[in-house]
Amino acid sequence: MEGSREIGTYYEAVAARYLASRGVSILEQNVYNRGGEIDLIGRDGDALVFFEVRYRGPGSLVDPASSITPSKQRRLVRAASFYLHKHNLWDLPSRIDVVAIMPGTVRKYRVQWIRNAIQAD
Template identity: 75%
Template sequence: MEGRKAIGTHFEGVAARYLASRGVKIRERNVYNRGGEIDLIGQDEDTLVFFEVRYRGSGSLVDPASSISYSKQQRLLKAVSFYLHRHHLRDTLCRIDVVAISPGTLKKYRVQWIKNAIQAGV
């Protein structure tokens, strides 16, 4: 399990650098609360963004973005809701994005930023 944690930490760093290069200000990393874990929290202009970072190696049968199960999405929504409530940010403009990372062909990694990837059902 320690190896998986180190890999997760590495790719969260890759995602944070990628997002920072595109103007996102990273506010927090690895936020744990009653709802679950939020990998990264950042500010994209006037929007508070919660990021789920996913990595899949070249041997994976599923691309990183598709690896987020329905139950994982529900845990993320719960974690975000709890975070917003705890910090009195209920009226804050926010969204949940996914940063999907896989081995690249021209560069070391292929990074895909999917904005508003996970939404609460209305």
């Protein structure tokens, strides 16, 4: 894998497979709008979920979830709000989750799904 975009696409696919195996229907991937980028959008029960996928390789000093800065959190909230407004989905329960991926010791990857990880102020 060469560039960061290819790496991002690869781990977004890993996250999508992981989420699908846990009953999430993936609706869209790499959604760009004026608010910013949303890695994955899916349905978990009746909730519309915006997923931020984070990967950190071996030797990283920071776990993937901790790498989401406050400014990135604001951009995610803005992107999700813009998406809800654009598609007239304000009445639908929604949340922003994080899927954190690291190299595993027993399996190839260690995946952590953090529900409701990012809250709107």
